[in-house]
Amino acid sequence: xxxxxxxxxxxxxxxxxxxxxKTIKVIDNQTxxxxxxxxxxNTIRAVDLAKLGVTVYDPGFLNTASCISRITYIDGDKGILxxxxxxxxxxxxxxxxxEVSFLxxxxxxxxxxxxxxxxxxxxxxxxxxxxxxxxIKATPKDAHPMGTLVSMLAAEGTLYPDANPAINGGDIYNxxxxxxxxxxxxxxxxPTLAAFIYRHKVGRPxxxxxxxxxxxxxxxxMYMLDSMDDPSYRPNSTLVKALDTLFVLHADHELNxxxxxxxxxxxxxxxxxxxxxxxxxxxxxxxxxxxxxAVLRMLEKIGSVNNVPAFIEAVKNRKARLMGFGxxxxxxxxxxxxxxRKLAYQVFEICGKDPLIEIxxxxxxxxxxxxxxxxxxxxxxxxxxxxxxYKAMGFPTDFFxxxxxxxxxxxxxxxxxxxxxxxxxxxxxxxxxxxxxxxRSYIPMTQRNSSGKYSTEYVSPAEKRRVNGFAVxxxx
Ligand code: ACO
Numbered sequence: 001x002x003x004x005x006x007x008x009x010x011x012x013x014x015x016x017x018x019x020x021x022k023t024i025k026v027i028d029n030q031t032x033x034x035x036x037x038x039x040x041x042n043t044i045r046a047v048d049l050a051k052l053g054v055t056v057y058d059p060g061f062l063n064t065a066s067c068i069s070r071i072t073y074i075d076g077d078k079g080i081l082x083x084x085x086x087x088x089x090x091x092x093x094x095x096x097x098x099e100v101s102f103l104x105x106x107x108x109x110x111x112x113x114x115x116x117x118x119x120x121x122x123x124x125x126x127x128x129x130x131x132x133x134x135x136i137k138a139t140p141k142d143a144h145p146m147g148t149l150v151s152m153l154a155a156e157g158t159l160y161p162d163a164n165p166a167i168n169g170g171d172i173y174n175x176x177x178x179x180x181x182x183x184x185x186x187x188x189x190x191p192t193l194a195a196f197i198y199r200h201k202v203g204r205p206x207x208x209x210x211x212x213x214x215x216x217x218x219x220x221x222m223y224m225l226d227s228m229d230d231p232s233y234r235p236n237s238t239l240v241k242a243l244d245t246l247f248v249l250h251a252d253h254e255l256n257x258x259x260x261x262x263x264x265x266x267x268x269x270x271x272x273x274x275x276x277x278x279x280x281x282x283x284x285x286x287x288x289x290x291x292x293x294a295v296l297r298m299l300e301k302i303g304s305v306n307n308v309p310a311f312i313e314a315v316k317n318r319k320a321r322l323m324g325f326g327x328x329x330x331x332x333x334x335x336x337x338x339x340x341r342k343l344a345y346q347v348f349e350i351c352g353k354d355p356l357i358e359i360x361x362x363x364x365x366x367x368x369x370x371x372x373x374x375x376x377x378x379x380x381x382x383x384x385x386x387x388x389x390y391k392a393m394g395f396p397t398d399f400f401x402x403x404x405x406x407x408x409x410x411x412x413x414x415x416x417x418x419x420x421x422x423x424x425x426x427x428x429x430x431x432x433x434x435x436x437x438x439x440r441s442y443i444p445m446t447q448r449n450s451s452g453k454y455s456t457e458y459v460s461p462a463e464k465r466r467v468n469g470f471a472v473x474x475x476x
Contacts (some may be wrong), residue, residue: 028042055431062328066262067422071104071414072254074108079332084108097247098122098217101187101410104252105417125188126209128196129159132189133206134438136196137234145402146284150277152193157273160185164271171271173420181401182272183413189407191217194402195224201396205229218244221406239393242347243403246386249336250404252411254329255281258289262412263419267428275440279412280405285322289404292387295324296397299356299363299388308362316372324384325367331377334337340385347389354392360385 022039026049035052037044043065046056058064073082081088084103091100095109098119102110110118135155139148161167163178172178196206207224210231215223222235222243253259258272258279265275283289298320302311314320327334344357364380390400419425 001320028053031425055433057433060328061260066260066428067419068424069254069415069418070107071418072252072411074254074329076327076329077332079330079335081253081335083235088249088335089339092245092248095248096216097244097251097407097410099250100251101413104410104414105183112306119217121184122187123209123215123220125184126220128156128189128192129268131159132156132193132310135197136151136193136200139200141203144284145194145201145396145399146290147407149193149283149402149405150280152197152276153273153280156185156189156193157271157277160271160273164251165269166271170269179417179420183417184417186272186276186413187409190406191221192224194399195221195407197402198225198396199397201399216244216262218239218247236350238346238350242343242389243393245343246340246389247407249339249382250407250411251412252408255415256288257285257416258408261413264428266416267417267425269427272413275416276409276412279408283405283408284401287406289383289401290385291381292390292400292404293397295360295383296356296391296400298323298388299359302363305358305362308359308366311363312370316370320375321365322367322378324387325373325380327381328380330379330381333379334381336382337380337384340382340389341380344385344389344392347392351394353390355387356391357388360388387430431443 024037024039024044026037027033028035033052035048037048042214046064049056056064059178071084073085074080083091084107084111086103091103095103099110099115101122102118130150132152132155135152136148157164160182163172163182165172165360174183192209199206207229208229209220215234219235219240222240223233227233256261261279261282262275265278266272286294302308311320312322315322348354348357364384367378374378386404387397387400389395390403395403399446428436
């Protein structure tokens with residue numbers, strides 16, 4: 001087994017000694033050192049490999065589990081998604097966003113008494129403090145809504161010093177009541193912040209939440225978006241149901257980029273609002289939640305069904321990316337995309353069919369029979385059709401990801417709770433594989449050569465104008 005090349009040799013072991021236990025034997029081919037690793041649920045512990053003096057290099061966490069979770073199950077090859085064991089298809093059809101939020105947070109479907117109480121408590125926490133309203137009003141009207149949301153969540157954290165571990169100690173979240181309060185605050189205020197950001201954008205006065213009435217969570221959100229100073233306004237029930245179902249579909253997706261960010265930030269002991277601000281930042285990106293917006297912009301750019309074949313060619317030649325396609329985990333049709341596609345037609349019946357749907361379906365048809373996409377197992381993901389629904393419902397394109405953020409809130413919260421109780425929790429601190437300079441001595445200024453990496457050319461004409469205006473002797 002010993003070889004001159006530094007390599008590790010893995011052997012699946014199944015002998016008498018390890019009977020009933022799945023193990024893997026690793027042999028360092030240079031030193032001959034052997035290590036038997038226990039395999040639990042197809043997982044070995046990376047720290048065990050440290051005994052051989054090696055670390056695991058895994059950019060993008062392609063094959064690294066960073067926690068044990070009991071919330072959401074995905075089988076990417078089979079296209080299966082379950083929250084707490086319940087198939088997403090059943091939840092989308094039979095459940096509601098509040099019910100699914102309860103399920104994700106507390107592990108079981110609520111009784112009717114629990115659901116009523118929980119919904120009532122969430123709706124009693126929908127008011128936001130005036131200082132948040134003032135901050136929204138101070139943002140530019142053309143600010144990207146997600147940029148504002150990221151700021152608002154961080155700002156919201158400053159309003160609750162009672163729940164801030166930096167002020168009141170790292171163990172405050174051990175209190176079930178304090179945890180519960182933050183859950184209600186975040187679930188409750190997320191739609192209000194989103195609606196106020198929308199109303200500010202379109203230049204209309206804000207509608208305060210209509211709590212205490214018979215409106216559901218999602219109906220209340222649509223009321224805040226759309227009521228024209230009419231407290232009796234009721235949004236269309238089919239559209240409410242469609243949006244509620246979209247929230248259900250987005251509620252959790254195990255360790256995606258933003259949920260991993262919640263856990264990562266929480267590991268430092270920071271307050272949950274700041275952790276959510278970081279998560280919203282991760283969601284904002286076009287490769288994650290921002291993809292629904294990117295899909296829409298892509299479809300608009302393609303412009304016509306006739307241009308689809310040329311666009312597909314551009315994707316294959318790596319000149320473009322087919323947004324809303326591909327997924328780190330799904331190597332099959334994303335089950336959420338199937339449901340969203342159906343929902344889109346229900347929305348079109350009320351709001352009219354968006355012409356971009358033809359381009360989207362033609363793109364899908366072409367991609368699903370093309371070798372490039374088949375070989376790479378690229379299928380539509382949830383964002384491929386959700387943007388079309390949002391567009392048909394008249395939401396501004398840059399507002400789409402905020403709708404995703406409302407839906408993802410219970411998932412982020414469920415992972416926050418699970419993390420707080422995780423006996424294995426440790427501050428998230430990956431290792432690096434250092435390939436930089438060896439130690440070297442400080443070089444005096446007169447003996448240095450430019451690396452060429454810093455350019456003195458990146459100065460704007462306006463900056464040159466200003467600098468010259470002050471009659472500086474050394475011109476830039
Ligand atoms: N269009 C064209 N090619 C693609 C696409 C795509 N959308 N997605 C993946 N590929 C190709 C890659 O170029 C790569 O090809 P190669 O092996 O020849 O180099 C191969 O498929 C594997 O792709 P990776 O980028 O390695 O896959 P990864 O798991 O890292 O990325 C991701 C997943 C980011 C979602 C990617 O598929 C993508 O960029 N999709 C478009 C953006 C998108 O829709 N994001 C939303 C995801 S769902 C969500 O977050 C809610």
